[in-house]
Amino acid sequence: MYLGEIVDIERGITSAKIPAIRALHIICFGSEGENYKRRRALRNFAGFSWGIESQEHKEHLELVSKELTAADLTAICGILNLSYDGSTEEVAKRICDFLASPTEITNDEEDRESEDEWSSLVSTQSRIERNGGENREGRSCFSLTFRDVEDSIRPLSGNDDYPVSRWINDFEGIASLTNWTDLQMLLFAKRSLTGLAKLFVQSQSGVKT
Structure with a gap:
């Protein structure tokens, strides 16, 4: 490869x-x-x-x-x-x-965590749809996959040319516009990380927000 x-x-x-x-x-x-x-x-x-x-x-x-x-x-x-x-x-x-012999490397623990988060996300959104499209805070909500929003989120690699503070502001702005839940924000944010930023988050335990 x-x-x-x-x-x-x-x-x-x-x-x-x-x-x-x-x-x-x-x-x-x-x-x-x-x-x-x-x-x-x-x-x-x-x-x-x-x-x-x-x-x-x-x-x-x-x-x-x-x-x-x-x-x-x-x-x-x-x-x-x-x-x-x-x-x-x-x-x-x-x-x-x-x-x-270069191959795609995945972190098993990270993959399992992401799968658990996806399962929780799907369950939450199914419940929202059954309740008429509103989340627990009464805000309208709709189902999104990461592919739906991937082009709207600039990846964060940890390079100095895109400071993390600016990335957080940009990300939270998109999250506010789309009424994402806390779980959606966590999952989409983690999937937007690359390079050293991704490695850093993977090295931290118990990241839930």
């Missing part, structure tokens, strides 16, 4: 800053590459030509650990939607192992 075929990674490649793109290019291709070609090359990267148990993989991992800083590796994890927990060596191995 090409990196550009994975939605979250495609977004990460598009929005990441040049130092992070340069560092990822070094891992994938062994060089910094030309500035205007890096992102395209990364989108077309489909994995190393060696396996993770090979000597080449071990040597490449050693090179990455020496050449890149912890900050570089953290930024790369943001692009690839990987956890940045652990030592520099552990993070470097996680990145290299993933890049040996």
Whole structure:
């Protein structure tokens, strides 16, 4: 699978800053590459030509650990939607192992939580429809899927060019216009996160609002 075929990674490649793109290019291709070609090359990267148990993989991992800083590796994890927990060596191995054969990665716990929230959302909205289209606060409400509102919500990756305070204001403005319930706000907000922002929320336990 090409990196550009994975939605979250495609977004990460598009929005990441040049130092992070340069560092990822070094891992994938062994060089910094030309500035205007890096992102395209990364989108077309489909994995190393060696396996993770090979000597080449071990040597490449050693090179990455020496050449890149912890900050570089953290930024790369943001692009690839990987956890940045652990030592520099552990993070470097996680990145290299993933890049040996890129695939869509999902967080099982996060998926289960999202499924539970969706089930609760569907149940709540079914009850609303039976009660004549009003929620418990007496406001009119209608069924929405994330696909219905996805284009209206700008994703938050954690990059400095879109401050979280502005994202919250924009998001709450849309939520107010559409009369979303608290559950809808929680679910749609979490599904709008990418990169480091998504990793940060996944690292927090008990996020219910």
